[in-house]
Amino acid sequence: MNSSCFYCQKDQRLENLMIKISDLHTSTLYLNKDQTHSGRSILALDSHKKELFGLSSSERQFFIEDLSNAAKALQKTFAPQKINYAIYGDVVSHLHVHLVPKYQQGPDWGGAFVHDPAVTKALTEQEYNQLADKIHQHLNLEGVRK
Amino acid sequence: MNSSCFYCQKDQRLENLMIKISDLHTSTLYLNKDQTHSGRSILALDSHKKELFGLSSSERQFFIEDLSNAAKALQKTFAPQKINYAIYGDVVSHLHVHLVPKYQQGPDWGGAFVHDPAVTKALTEQEYNQLADKIHQHLNLEGVRK
Numbered sequence: 541m542n543s544s545c546f547y548c549q550k551d552q553r554l555e556n557l558m559i560k561i562s563d564l565h566t567s568t569l570y571l572n573k574d575q576t577h578s579g580r581s582i583l584a585l586d587s588h589k590k591e592l593f594g595l596s597s598s599e600r601q602f603f604i605e606d607l608s609n610a611a612k613a614l615q616k617t618f619a620p621q622k623i624n625y626a627i628y629g630d631v632v633s634h635l636h637v638h639l640v641p642k643y644q645q646g647p648d649w650g651g652a653f654v655h656d657p658a659v660t661k662a663l664t665e666q667e668y669n670q671l672a673d674k675i676h677q678h679l680n681l682e683g684v685r686k
Numbered sequence: 687m688n689s690s691c692f693y694c695q696k697d698q699r700l701e702n703l704m705i706k707i708s709d710l711h712t713s714t715l716y717l718n719k720d721q722t723h724s725g726r727s728i729l730a731l732d733s734h735k736k737e738l739f740g741l742s743s744s745e746r747q748f749f750i751e752d753l754s755n756a757a758k759a760l761q762k763t764f765a766p767q768k769i770n771y772a773i774y775g776d777v778v779s780h781l782h783v784h785l786v787p788k789y790q791q792g793p794d795w796g797g798a799f800v801h802d803p804a805v806t807k808a809l810t811e812q813e814y815n816q817l818a819d820k821i822h823q824h825l826n827l828e829g830v831r832k
Contacts, residue, residue, distance in 0.1 A: 650776050
């Protein structure tokens with residue numbers, strides 16, 4: 541737990557950027573408020589670690605299963621042609637993955653998605669909640685006990 | 687195995703972009719010929735699969751261990767301040783991860799790394815081989831039997 545990290549503190553800084561979809565085994569899945577890419581989400585590791593090799597082997601294995609589970613739920617919900625995954629975190633180093641569904645007729649197809657913290661395409665709170673509910677319905681939550 | 691995929695065929699198209707560092711458990715690690723970000727590498731899954739949820743749970747677990755192993759070797763070799771990881775593949779959909787060491791005084795610090803297939807900063811063949819050897823020395827190859 542890091543006192544200045546918004547993924548640890550889950551404070552207003554986090555709420556400005558994302559809304560929670562679900563707890564998973566060793567991580568939390570959020571819907572990104574910028575929906576330029578329909579379904580864009582963030583999977584944040586629960587513990588404050590910086591690099592994959594800082595996790596235990598067991599934690600890595602739960603994390604990759606959570607990531608696969610989240611990606612599959614996005615595929616079922618939005619039927620994108622491809623999902624992109626990225627871990628950046630030069631500045632916000634708490635391990636988190638951007639999950640970005642890509643569409644052949646949509647923005648950035650064939651290249652890296654634009655990564656800008658600004659909320660370029662915002663939805664209403666009701667729309668965010670509806671999307672989060674749809675994704676939640678497609679998650680496999682067997683064994684998630686948080 | 688896909689007849690038109692260069693990660694499967696390991697042909698000239700692949701050799702133009704990267705050189706092999708090592709086989710790992712379920713993937714192959716390559717040094718990216720564009721060394722704009724010193725140590726930039728690619729980890730390609732051995733089988734031709736598109737999304738993480740298309741792998742078996744066992745294959746995913748070997749893959750995340752390979753990824754962690756590769757990242758740790760890059761950390762030991764280049765001492766970056768952060769490593770970025772990205773799976774794009776809208777067009778070249780064979781699952782592969784870009785591993786991009788980032789440096790506080792280097793390009794793209796604090797943002798997404800520029801992703802352009804062109805080889806912007808090339809090295810000599812001798813320099814590529816020296817870097818690949820250094821990274822190879824830092825890999826944990828216990829149990830790799832390919």
